[in-house]
Amino acid sequence: MSTESDIREFLASRRARITPQQAGLPAYGGNRRVPGLRREEVALFAGVSIDYYVRLERGHLAGASEEVLDSLANALQLDEAERAHLYDLARAVAKRPARRSKRPRGPLPDSLLRVLESMTDSPAFIRNGRLDILAINRLGRALYAPLYADDAPRPVNMARYQFLHPGGGDFFPDQDAALNTTVSLLRTEAGRAPHDSALTGLIGELVTRSEEFRTAWAQHNVRLHHTGRKSFRHPDIGEITLDFDAMELPAQPGLTLTAYSAAPHTPAHDALQLLAAWAATQDADSRRAPTTEPT
Numbered sequence: 001m002s003t004e005s006d007i008r009e010f011l012a013s014r015r016a017r018i019t020p021q022q023a024g025l026p027a028y029g030g031n032r033r034v035p036g037l038r039r040e041e042v043a044l045f046a047g048v049s050i051d052y053y054v055r056l057e058r059g060h061l062a063g064a065s066e067e068v069l070d071s072l073a074n075a076l077q078l079d080e081a082e083r084a085h086l087y088d089l090a091r092a093v094a095k096r097p098a099r100r101s102k103r104p105r106g107p108l109p110d111s112l113l114r115v116l117e118s119m120t121d122s123p124a125f126i127r128n129g130r131l132d133i134l135a136i137n138r139l140g141r142a143l144y145a146p147l148y149a150d151d152a153p154r155p156v157n158m159a160r161y162q163f164l165h166p167g168g169g170d171f172f173p174d175q176d177a178a179l180n181t182t183v184s185l186l187r188t189e190a191g192r193a194p195h196d197s198a199l200t201g202l203i204g205e206l207v208t209r210s211e212e213f214r215t216a217w218a219q220h221n222v223r224l225h226h227t228g229r230k231s232f233r234h235p236d237i238g239e240i241t242l243d244f245d246a247m248e249l250p251a252q253p254g255l256t257l258t259a260y261s262a263a264p265h266t267p268a269h270d271a272l273q274l275l276a277a278w279a280a281t282q283d284a285d286s287r288r289a290p291t292t293e294p295t
Helices: 003-017 039-046 050-057 066-075 080-094 110-118 138-143 158-164 175-192 197-209 211-217 267-288
Strands: 124-127 133-136 227-234 238-248 256-261
Touching (some): 003 080, 039 050, 039 066, 050 066, 066 080, 080 175, 110 133, 124 138, 138 267, 158 175, 158 211, 175 197, 175 211, 197 211, 238 267
Antiparallel strands (some): 124 133, 124 256, 227 238
């Protein structure tokens, strides 16, 4: 799909969700032909002509100034993630440099891997915008054990596991919220990196093979994923709910370090300790397993 089409559907979907009451318009009798705001109403709130707004909604954001984009975001009541996505789409269609600098290629620095491994009390991993897990510490691998099972898709990718693996729906107790978050993160990354062929290929695969993904993708929702709580249904220790913090890595543009934690003396902390004990048992079993020497 072209960037112009993404712009058109994004703006139309944001316009459709705002009721006249939410926009502060007086309620008059009669039926409205659109579920949300009319184009002329958005144009009025944004302080632009109706003809110019129609042009913007058709995907022609290339010449729009920052002032126009800000006014448009205010008129459509965009949140922080949606506002950033609008700017990313404008940059993409105008072929201006993206907000992030060039993404690194090659292996992760050893120093960064040492930092990751030093986080012994917190499950943690490093991912890219496509949700590929590039590196993960011991406790993180224990938490995400289903993604590393022999029958799981490779390379390890959270979206591909959630939507294409038979066990993907069982790993998260709140499946709908988890799936919508994943799609929103991929939609956000598609705005940031519209020319990433690997991202385009992943989205094409998911759209083709998963009706759930296809339906959620069409909603054009985006989000920032910095902090919150996430629940898992681990196959060996049961349900566990942890706090998470996701931190972008300035020295590695496009990569994010995510770490999970739990406050002391809480059920989540007890569950995390249980996970650590389970991981230690798995490591011990692995060391005791017999090896076959080549003949």
